[in-house]
Amino acid sequence: MTLLQVDNLRVRYDTPRGPLWAVDQLSFKLESGEMVALVGESGSGKSTTALAILGLVPYSGGVVETGEIWYGGRNLLALDEREFRKLRASEIALVFQDASAALNPFLTIGVQLAEVLEVHRGLSRREALTESARALGDVGIPDPESRLHAYPHELSGGQRQRALIAMSLVAKPKVLIADEPTTALDPAVALTVLDLLKREREERGAGVVLVSHDLELVHATANRVHVMYAGRVIEQADAHELFEHPWHPYTAALWRARARLGGERRHRLAAVPGAPAELTALPTGCAFHPRCELATDRCRRERPDLSGLRRAETGMSLSSGRRAACFEKERVAGAHAETLEA
Amino acid sequence: MKRFVLRRALGLVLTVWIVVTTAFLMMRVVPGGPFSAERRLPAAVLANVEARYHLDWPIWRQYLQYLGPLNLDSHGLLGDRERPFGGVLAGDLGPSFRYRDYTVNQILGESLPLSLALGSLALAWAVTVGTTLGILAAARRGTKLDLSLRLVAALGIALPSFVIAGLLVLVFSLALGWSPVAGSSTFAHFVLPSLALGAPVAAYVARLVRTGLIESLSQDYVRTAVAKGLPYSTVILRHAARGGLLPAVSYLGPAAAGVLTGSLVIERIFAIPGTGSHFVASALSRDYTLALGVTIVYSVLIYSLNALVDFAYTRLDPRIALEEL
Numbered sequence: 001m002t003l004l005q006v007d008n009l010r011v012r013y014d015t016p017r018g019p020l021w022a023v024d025q026l027s028f029k030l031e032s033g034e035m036v037a038l039v040g041e042s043g044s045g046k047s048t049t050a051l052a053i054l055g056l057v058p059y060s061g062g063v064v065e066t067g068e069i070w071y072g073g074r075n076l077l078a079l080d081e082r083e084f085r086k087l088r089a090s091e092i093a094l095v096f097q098d099a100s101a102a103l104n105p106f107l108t109i110g111v112q113l114a115e116v117l118e119v120h121r122g123l124s125r126r127e128a129l130t131e132s133a134r135a136l137g138d139v140g141i142p143d144p145e146s147r148l149h150a151y152p153h154e155l156s157g158g159q160r161q162r163a164l165i166a167m168s169l170v171a172k173p174k175v176l177i178a179d180e181p182t183t184a185l186d187p188a189v190a191l192t193v194l195d196l197l198k199r200e201r202e203e204r205g206a207g208v209v210l211v212s213h214d215l216e217l218v219h220a221t222a223n224r225v226h227v228m229y230a231g232r233v234i235e236q237a238d239a240h241e242l243f244e245h246p247w248h249p250y251t252a253a254l255w256r257a258r259a260r261l262g263g264e265r266r267h268r269l270a271a272v273p274g275a276p277a278e279l280t281a282l283p284t285g286c287a288f289h290p291r292c293e294l295a296t297d298r299c300r301r302e303r304p305d306l307s308g309l310r311r312a313e314t315g316m317s318l319s320s321g322r323r324a325a326c327f328e329k330e331r332v333a334g335a336h337a338e339t340l341e342a
Numbered sequence: 343m344k345r346f347v348l349r350r351a352l353g354l355v356l357t358v359w360i361v362v363t364t365a366f367l368m369m370r371v372v373p374g375g376p377f378s379a380e381r382r383l384p385a386a387v388l389a390n391v392e393a394r395y396h397l398d399w400p401i402w403r404q405y406l407q408y409l410g411p412l413n414l415d416s417h418g419l420l421g422d423r424e425r426p427f428g429g430v431l432a433g434d435l436g437p438s439f440r441y442r443d444y445t446v447n448q449i450l451g452e453s454l455p456l457s458l459a460l461g462s463l464a465l466a467w468a469v470t471v472g473t474t475l476g477i478l479a480a481a482r483r484g485t486k487l488d489l490s491l492r493l494v495a496a497l498g499i500a501l502p503s504f505v506i507a508g509l510l511v512l513v514f515s516l517a518l519g520w521s522p523v524a525g526s527s528t529f530a531h532f533v534l535p536s537l538a539l540g541a542p543v544a545a546y547v548a549r550l551v552r553t554g555l556i557e558s559l560s561q562d563y564v565r566t567a568v569a570k571g572l573p574y575s576t577v578i579l580r581h582a583a584r585g586g587l588l589p590a591v592s593y594l595g596p597a598a599a600g601v602l603t604g605s606l607v608i609e610r611i612f613a614i615p616g617t618g619s620h621f622v623a624s625a626l627s628r629d630y631t632l633a634l635g636v637t638i639v640y641s642v643l644i645y646s647l648n649a650l651v652d653f654a655y656t657r658l659d660p661r662i663a664l665e666e667l
Contacts, residue, residue, distance in 0.1 A: 054569055088571030096569075101562035105661055106584040115580070116570050151660040167570070 002070075003207040004030040004053070004092075004175050009067030011048050011057055011231075020279035022048040022062065024231045028224075030175065030207040035197070037210040037222035037239070039254070041276045045231040046211045050177045053209065054094055055084040071175070090120035093173035095197075097180035099160035103152040103167075109136070110148030113167050120171050135170040136163060139196055158189040165196055176200060179211045194221055215258040219243050224321075227251050230277040230287040233306065235324040247309060247324035247333050249292050286326070294328045302327075309333060346664045350649040354642065361641040362430060362634060366405055369630050376439035376628045395439065408436065408634070430638070436631040440624070446635035450617065454639065457604030457616035460532055464540030464601050469594065472544040473587070476551025480586070481578050483556060491548065498545025507538035507611045524613035535612040539605055543597055547590050555586030584658050591658065595651035599643040603636070 009026040012019050023045040030036050038046040051057050055076060057064050069076040071092065076084065088094075096102035104112055113132035117123045123131065129148055136144035139162040152160055168176065178197060182190035198221070200206040212218055218225055218239060225242045227235040227250065235248040246252040253272040274291030277283065285302050289295040306323040309330065326332065377383060377391055392398050396407060396415065407414045410429015429436075435446035479491040498506075514534060515523045525531045558564060559582050567581040604618025617636060624632035656664045 056565070056569060059565070059568055085571045085573065088569055090571060094566075094569045096562070096566060098562065102566045104563040104567065104581050106659060107580070115572060115576070119570075119572055119576070153661050 001032045001205075002029050003032050004209075005068075005070040006049070006053070007068040007070070009049065009052060009069065010065040011045075011052055011062050011067075012065050013062045015280060017280045021065075021231050022279065023052065026067070026228075026231075026233055028226055028233070028236070030209060032174075032205040032207055033201045034224070035201060035208040035210055035222045037212060037218040037225045038228055039212055039215060039218055039225060040228035041213065041254075041272070043230075043276050043279065044228040046228050047179055048231075049228075050094065050179045050209065050211050053175070053177055054088055054092060055079070055081075086120070089116050089168070089173060090171045091173050092175040092177065093168040093171070095165055095168045095176055095178040095181045097183050099164040100152065100157070102164055103160060105152055107151070108148065109150055109152065109155070109163050113148075113163075113170050116167065116171050132166075132170060135166040139163070139166045139169070140192060141166070158185070158192075161185055161189055161193065162196075165193060169196075169200060172204065174204075174206055176206055176208045177211070178208055180213070181210070182214065182217065183212075190217075197221075215243065215255060227254070230279060230282060232287070232325065234288065234326070236306070237322040237324075241322065245333060247322075247329040248288075248326045249294055249328070249332050250288050251324075252332060253291075294331055296327065298327055343664060346653070350645075354645045354649075357645050358638060358641050362409070362638060363405070365634055365637045366408065366630075367401075369628070369633060370401055372628070374628055376630060378628075395437070408631075410434065430634075435635040435638070438629055438632045440627050440629040440632070446631050449620065449632060450635055450639060453604075453615055453617045453620060456526055456614055457609075457618060458602055460536055460539060460608075460614060460616060461598075461602035461604065463532055463536035464543065465598055467536065468540035468544035468601075469547060472547025473551050473590065475544075476548040476590070477555060477578065477583065477586075479548065479552040480555035480559065480582075481574070483552075488552075492552075495545040495548045495552075498541045499549070501541075502607075503538050503542065503605065504607050504611060506541050507535070507608060510534045510538055511611070524611070526612075526614040531612070531614075535608050535614060538611075539601060539608045543601060546593060546597070550590040550593055551586060554589040555582055558582045558585035561585065588655065588658060591654050592651055595648045596644060598647050599640060602643060603640050 005027075006029075007027050009023055010021060011023040012021055026045070026049060028036060028038075038049055040046050048057065048060075048062065051060055051062075052064060052067075053069055053076070064077055067077060071087070076087070079087075103109075110129050110132055113135060114123075114125060114128035117128035117131055118125060121128075133144040133148055136147055141147055141159055141162050147155070147159070147163070152163070155163060165181075176197065181193055181197070185193065194217070197208050197210075201208060210218065210222055222239045225237060225239050226233045227242070227248065229250050235242065235246065235251045237247075242251060243255045246255060250272070257272050272291065277287045277290075283290055284300060286292070286295070286299045286304055289299040292299065304325045304327050306325045308323050375392075375397065376395075377388060382388075383391070389398070396404055399407070399414075403414055406412060408429055410431040413429070433447075435450070438444045438446050438449055441449060475491050475495070479488045482488050511523055511534060514521045521534050522528070522531050555578070559578075561582075564577060564582050567577045572581070603621070604616035606618045606622050608614070609616045609618045617639070620632060621636050621640075623629070624636060653664070656662045
């Protein structure tokens, strides 16, 4: 069952240096129980996408120019603020990345959890607190009743992150948008967070949109991946296919540049060459061409669209829905085929 | 809590002592004295009068006498011991040098309640209105409402209080006849002066609340509140307001002390015999004891109100522990 469908989303920010499109022509689907990942360097538009799904783009000063976001038979972008508000946290919830900034330092954990249930479920404060204690217990916080009365600064970092996740999950939303949920965490806490997200998917059929630049994490947990560059999806594929046989030179470069846990220290960390594209001054043609080794004259002139690959050229099986926006994807895919054969 | 109160009490005593000492010395350094008028007194008369107030003593002895509790004159420690106590430490601020037959305690006892009443009234409306308008302006920032509120606030700060007072009297007393022009006998007499006195405070509070709230609206935790689907009013009042109010709270400590001790201008315009006029008059006429008296009242108020602000901070922000202040 498709939970969420984003069609042709385009988000504009007006900056002193002119307009920029943080997200352009973005489309993807999220199925029940599935985790879809949006990856890319900072500024690639992945966080803006997360904001757009929650209707928070106007709040951050941007404009949704075109696009539709379908959820439960309704186009969210056509809803007024009042109706949208009812969906936030109750149907679609955001899991923020930095718990020490995302939790209100002036309010107790209990109040911050309970208010979600008071607003969306119409519970009394007392009922909401009981329910909140249960939610805190579910994410593995010991002695949840007493933690209700604690302020965020009285919790440890790991507990804060768990409390934040409990807050996102307390109203049992169908869609979870996790914006770099593990970036600020040490590996042990990160694992429990991922377990929690997994449990939500398996037990309740919730869908997760994972926004991350941690490719190892994405590779290990996501079902499908959308690689974003300069506001556009430049490659989309199943997670295991994408990194093993990238079609887009950018995906290949990202994968080479990932930090590997337990990797050999002697190797210097490879970086994607060049600087990320300037959104206010995008190059002509393919936005990635200034950083691409394979760039041709055509790449400098024309912008490639997302498209599939013809079977004859690779000899690899074609998976449905796998696409990349590159004129030279045959060469990239072919290069991989060769290295694999060699 | 107990420790906080104890520490602040100790700090208050120490601060007031330093203020009294400094003020006492500075008053004496300034040329002229309470009895140096244009019409010079005959030398013998002057000597008599000065002896009556112990101005002929060396300054350290005058200071000790003023401070108390040791009475150094012929009725105290050094004389017949009829009046062993006196001086500031015993709560006796001494006789006024200019208002003969009045003690400073009597003068303050009559004028301070008026100023406190007027000031409380001014503070009450200024804080309520200022906070409300500040929140409104921040919540609707960039709109016409915000713009006009900012303009009004700028006017409130820029216009001197005598202009505001004059306008109020013109409109509400003379044109409409709703309010008495001047005096202090009924509650109605206090309405216009408290409006004029509170106007700049309300304007400052509105500005500080607006700026503070806009600042706190950009915090991540406020975005979290929006993402939780809370109504905008809850986002503002529950999540953003606390952090946004802190700057206004710290401004209010000293501001309240200023307002509560009265304003020369407002008291003159509305003929209210409050403490404000004594501040200026006593310093000009070298009424040593009265000037020191109002200084003490002012420093006690400032100190206590700042302690109150610190206490309010711990109530507003759970990260600040009372014990650490």
